[in-house]
Amino acid sequence: METDDLDWKSELPPAKSLSQTDVPKDIAAMANSGGGMIVYGVEEKGKAATGRSDTGEFSEGHERAYRSVAVTAISPPVFGLEVYRLGVECQAVAVIIPASVDGPHLIYKNDFFGAPVRNDADTAWMKERQIEAMYRARFDERRRATEAVDSLYVEAAEGCDAADRAWLVAVAHPRIPGALTRLTRDEARAVFDDARAITLSFSKNVGVHPLENVEHLNPRPGLRRWVAPNTATGDRSVWKSAWASVHHDGSVSLTAAVGGHRKSADGYFEGWEIEGRGIECAVADFMALIQATARALHHDEYDVRIGIEWGGERPLTVLTVDGSGYTYDGVSTPLRTFTSVRSTVTASATGSDFHRQLHELAEDCVNQGGVTYLHAINPLPADD
Template sequence: MTFTPLHRALGLSPSVLTDEILDAAVAAGVSETDDLDWKSELPPIKNISQTDVPKDIAAMANSGGGMIVYGVKESQKTATGRVDAGEFTEGHERAYRSAAVTAISPPVFGLGVHRLGIDQRAVAVVVPASVDGPHLIYKNDLFGAPIRNDADTGWMRERQVEAMYRARFDERRRASDALDSLYEEASAGRDVKERAWLVAVAHPRVPAVLGRPDRDAARSSLKRAELITLSYSNRNGIHPLENIDVHNPRPGLRRWIAVNTATGERERWKEAWAEVHHDGSVTLAAAVGGHRMSADGYFDGWQVEGRGIECCVADFAALIRAVAEGNTLDQYEVQVGIEWAGDEPLQILTVDGVGYVYDGVSTPLRQFTRVHSSINAASSDENFHREVFQLAEDAVNQGGVSNLHVMSTPPVEDV
């Protein structure tokens, strides 16, 4: 589901962008605005960074996001008809996205590309709202910050650039405060004097604005996360998503809560809770200390299996990915910590070469340092896998553990 300037101009509810919507916008003579730009031809794939593409993308990002549509004729900024924009190949798209990353500083990620039409082909590029402005483009030794001025593209003046930098820093402070607030809320009330808890929270850089998701949407995200997590992790550990009610999330304050299902006396050791907030935020809290080690034996509350941490991070990241897909979100700020308030130091356990739990390399922790990171939930599967793997590594490395055993090794990044 998406909501574009075309939806707004036609008075439509959020929906999939289709060729019929574009036809209706052209027939209605929709005019260009600060977030809509008509273009008749696709830019050339060769030297695309030297064309107006970086300027157009940066201007939209600096103006709160918008849409560039290739394959529409216009007169006096008003759509007058369709024209075949030509084939937009995978190579063309890669070059286009590359220009948004390499020719703009800071880069603009998360472009939404929609191929429309068959006989009269069009390409609609949705530029997301950004909190990293001003986005600059460079020409040799000169740089500037483009911005949309109604239907035209101009250049920011010094005071505008100053104001945008101030807004960027203010947003970062607010995002940090929001993340800390989510963490304190998710960790409140846990029995951390008896057993260690992993708490993971994520907040989108640009919160969702499409309204309150219903129970079906929340259920869909939770069930989708169950599939995503197994695309880069195995079942050799306790996955929190297997111990919460993904089928019947309950309403909370501007959120949906997936409650714990490990309620029996012999199951409470794997207690877990998850939340999907209306703004796209995600939280996960799971007991990771005192897990069962045999049919009738349990680890102590300060003993945490590295595999358990991996499972939690995998499920948490999968939930971010699923929620982001449903809300067209990209950049998330995340925070992962382990809360333990007992007398003994925290201990992260690994496994030896034959799979037995092993504590010989563990480094006792008086305090687990929360891991902070940024995750692009709209990146490719490979890039997302790498980000999740690094997050899990940062968590288990604190306890002296080097190797991951639940997550598969991500593919090597292309140089």
Template sequence: MSFTPLHRALGLTPRPLTNEILESAIEAGVAEIDDLDWKSELPPVKNLSQTDVPKDIAAMANSGGGMIIYGVKENQKAATGRKDTGELTESHERAYRSVAITAISPPVFGLDIHQLGTETKAVAVTVPASVDGPHLIYRNDYFGAPLRNDADTVWMKERQIEAMYRARFDERRRATEALDSLFAEAAEGRDTDDRAWFVAAAHPRIPSVLLRPTRDEAREIFDRARNVTLTYSNRNGVHPLENVEYSNPRPGLRRWTAPNTATSDSANWKEAWASVHHDGSVTLATSVGGHRSGPKGDYLEGWQLEGRAVEAAIADFTALIRATATSLPHEEYEIRVGIEWSGQQPLSVLTIDNHGFTYDGASTPLRKFTPVRSTINAATSDPEFHRQVHELAQDCVNQGGLTYLHVVKALPEATD
């Protein structure tokens, strides 16, 4: 679902952007404003970085995001008609995205590019809001920070650039505080004196309006996550999402929670809780210490945890991010992943031998697990998302002295 400046100008509710919406905007004579820019021609691929494209993208990103539409004629800033842009080729789109990354600093990621129309074509480029401003463009030895001022693009003065840098640092601090608060809330009340807990939280980098998904929508997110996780992981570990009430999530404070279903005495060793918040945040907490292990059904100590249990938890956590980002939608997430343990014994992360049995000969005792912080792009391609999950799993199990992953699958081979 989309909600663009065209939707707002026409008084439409969120829905996919279509050629009909563009036609309606032109008929209504919608005028350019801060977040809407009409362009009659699509710039050529050759020397694209030397055109106004980097300036236009950076100006939109610096102004809170917006939309550039090619193939629309205007008069006195108001749309008056269409002008065919021709076919948007794959190489043209690739070059456009490349310019947003290579000709702008910091890069602008997450452009949404659509071709509209069949006979008379147009190209709509949505530039997302950014918390990394000011975005600068360079020309030879000079640089500048463009900014939208109503329908015009102007250059920031020194004080504006200073204020935007300050806003960037303030936003990073606020985002870190919000993430740490989510993490602490997910860890609250867990019996970390008796067994180690995997706790993870994710918060969208770009805050959005609370969408308040329905129970059915929340159910779909949890169900989709259960399928997504198995695209880059196997069943060699205990998956937390298989131990929560995903089909009947419970309402909470601006969130939906999938409560634990491993409640019996014989199953509570794999207790798990998952939540999807209305603002797109995600949390997961699951017991990873004291799991059942071995052919006789023995139990590990609370300070002993299998690396594959941690991997499975990471796979499910990232799958929940991916599924939530698809539904709400969001792109980049700040994440924090940790193992909470307050007992006296050092943590021991166990691997498995060639026969699949738990083996403790490779572990490095951990007095404290260092939380792993990272940024995940939840809207990237499947292979790239898999790579992010793989790196996160490695960062976590490597702390315990383990080298190899057993649940998160090997990375797919790169293709040209």
């Protein structure tokens, strides 16, 4: 039988003029009802499946048009559709619509709009009070999400000796937390290994990468998390100290010393002097850890906060490099306070989409110090 999270369709909608079909309404109704699945290629009678129906080939162009409708014909857009092609001789297509915290999702017909919702096996329209309640739930969820991220940030920043050197603190919390999933030690090790590979696919090894200074091969259990403790413990290594953790609810935290890095064999920057490349490497490692964790625990969107903690009297200075690669502070803007960078990132994005998110976060961080260009993170493709 069809239910509020399962809808049978006998044939695929046409690839052209998809926005004028029932596709936007069906997707929005599922998103407004906590997510669900639409299956094309199933005959039904009285809301019950009675047999298979061949949908024919579902081309990549058809899929792109389908995903585009979920973004352009629905407000707010519905991201993260999962599309599965099933069968060979008798083909079918299953589309999974994720749960959403951005409801109500509205669709527009000419000058009118409505908020569809699943009512058991049927699609109905929300009444005014239902729309009001869903908006209230959205705003409450945003407040709770902000509180969760801020709580993670305060916890991660507590162990930093910010009086001696500046520390970058980065935390991320999934927008739709799932059930607590306790990774095994081997699975946690695989997440950290995956992150180390991901970060070097988007950045150069020209700065200090925090994930190279944590015990990724032997993570330790923590409070509902796995922790990769710092390995830079000696007096000559403390300047590159770092900690990373992956929580059972999908949250991620990374803390790394970014001030007072070594500048020569026996020379060090001051605690308030931060290499821009050091910030870039830390942001790249942090984003890579988010993506690796999301893959392991099947999360999608994350709320993130990145800040720099410094307790000294001197203002922070972000250093860049000149055309010859030498450290240069001629464009630096002294910072009395570093404003935390907040954003929502899609961890399931791949290729240039994920690269763009990483690039923008790193730019927001170094731009505060007067630095324009990134040097450790690879440039975006020309079409971006």
